[in-house]
Amino acid sequence: MSEPGEPRATQIDTRVVHAGLEPDPTYGSVIPPIHQTSTFVQPAPGEFVEDYDYARSANPTRTALERALGELEGGEAAAFASGMAATHALLTAVLDAGDHLVLPLDLYGGTYRLVDKVLARFGLAYDLVDQTDVEALRAALRPETRLVWVETPTNPLLNEVDIAAVSAAAEGRNVVVDNTFATPIVQRPLELGATAVVHSTTKYLGGHSDVVGGVTVTADPLLSERIRFVQNSVGAVPGPFDCFLVHRGIRTLALRVARHTENGRAVSEWLRGAPEVEDVRWPGFGGMVSFRHPDAVGLVGRTELFSLAESLGGVESLIEVPQAMTHQSVEDSAAAVPADLVRLSCGIEAPADLIADLGRALDG
Numbered sequence: 001m002s003e004p005g006e007p008r009a010t011q012i013d014t015r016v017v018h019a020g021l022e023p024d025p026t027y028g029s030v031i032p033p034i035h036q037t038s039t040f041v042q043p044a045p046g047e048f049v050e051d052y053d054y055a056r057s058a059n060p061t062r063t064a065l066e067r068a069l070g071e072l073e074g075g076e077a078a079a080f081a082s083g084m085a086a087t088h089a090l091l092t093a094v095l096d097a098g099d100h101l102v103l104p105l106d107l108y109g110g111t112y113r114l115v116d117k118v119l120a121r122f123g124l125a126y127d128l129v130d131q132t133d134v135e136a137l138r139a140a141l142r143p144e145t146r147l148v149w150v151e152t153p154t155n156p157l158l159n160e161v162d163i164a165a166v167s168a169a170a171e172g173r174n175v176v177v178d179n180t181f182a183t184p185i186v187q188r189p190l191e192l193g194a195t196a197v198v199h200s201t202t203k204y205l206g207g208h209s210d211v212v213g214g215v216t217v218t219a220d221p222l223l224s225e226r227i228r229f230v231q232n233s234v235g236a237v238p239g240p241f242d243c244f245l246v247h248r249g250i251r252t253l254a255l256r257v258a259r260h261t262e263n264g265r266a267v268s269e270w271l272r273g274a275p276e277v278e279d280v281r282w283p284g285f286g287g288m289v290s291f292r293h294p295d296a297v298g299l300v301g302r303t304e305l306f307s308l309a310e311s312l313g314g315v316e317s318l319i320e321v322p323q324a325m326t327h328q329s330v331e332d333s334a335a336a337v338p339a340d341l342v343r344l345s346c347g348i349e350a351p352a353d354l355i356a357d358l359g360r361a362l363d364g
């Protein structure tokens with residue numbers, strides 16, 4: 001028998017199916033109920049079950065999701081109403097006015113916007129650094145640098161950063177990895193020396209484009225406590241039904257990532273021989289592919305299976321032009337992306353259909 005809290009399986013394919021799930025103790029339902037409640041009855045003032053006094057502070061459906069994500073990434077998780085809320089909580093839990101942080105040179109536009117347009121107003125300074133160059137990262141570190149924010153693979157250019165090398169170069173500073181693109185199936189940053197992990201659970205973890213959410217995970221108990229404090233104080237918490245949806249999505253994560261990978265490989269190989277297509281990028285796993293094409297805007301309007309939409313990581317394929325859509329907030333900054341860049345999120349459909357769809361769109 002495994003002890004309480006001890007993983008019941010060693011393989012990630014098994015762990016995603018079972019993580020955070022215990023049968024309902026009242027009726028034995030295999031899937032516990034969704035605790036759609038805002039508050040909890042107290043038998044006497046200040047007496048309540050576990051942490052459950054008010055649902056902004058804690059809710060059993062959210063706890064189940066947090067246990068699952070904590071187990072998969074190897075730390076303690078806190079769930080949020082969006083990936084950006086998780087990023088905000090992490091940054092404000094770690095940083096004080098006067099601190100400096102390092103951001104990647106290409107990154108999700110919303111992360112840049114949060115730091116540049118919101119947090120900089122409260123006295124934070126930042127630099128954008130190409131983190132594939134560890135010497136450049138070392139040169140950017142200042143005595144007041146408290147945090148290095150890593151995204152790998154980066155969104156949308158799919159550059160890969162060596163988490164272990166960055167963690168070593170950071171010399172004890174907080175290294176936070178946005179693991180949204182890789183998922184814990186492919187990469188577990190805490191095992192590579194990172195201090196914390198952030199996800200937009202909207203993407204691969206939820207997996208079905210039907211929920212917006214986020215999570216932070218850290219194995220540092222003090223940081224975990226500070227994040228929980230921000231989570232409760234700011235209150236950007238996910239509702240119980242959204243937690244249920246993300247948790248349900250996680251159960252098929254290993255299967256989905258395997259199929260996304262198959263499709264990412266097939267589509268990127270095919271694109272490498274397609275007319276006028278240049279600079280095809282695929283990190284070797286998952287469904288994210290990017291490439292350049294002189295008629296990027298026209299092309300994305302002609303696909304039928306690839307829906308023209310922001311976001312990624314769902315079972316259905318999406319296509320977008322980052323410069324005009326997800327990355328408008330980095331225009332006029334060093335993190336600006338090329339206007340002819342197309343980003344694909346390959347879903348789990350049959351690869352032949354996806355390739356035929358792109359072929360028709362490229363033919364005009």
Ligand SMILES: Cc1ncc(COP(=O)(O)O)c(C=O)c1O
Pocket residue numbers: 082083084085108110151155178180181199200201202212213214311
């Ligand atoms: C890499 C990455 N991090 C964070 C986010 C923000 O997540 P959310 O949209 O759930 O707030 C996104 C959203 O696209 C993303 O792509």
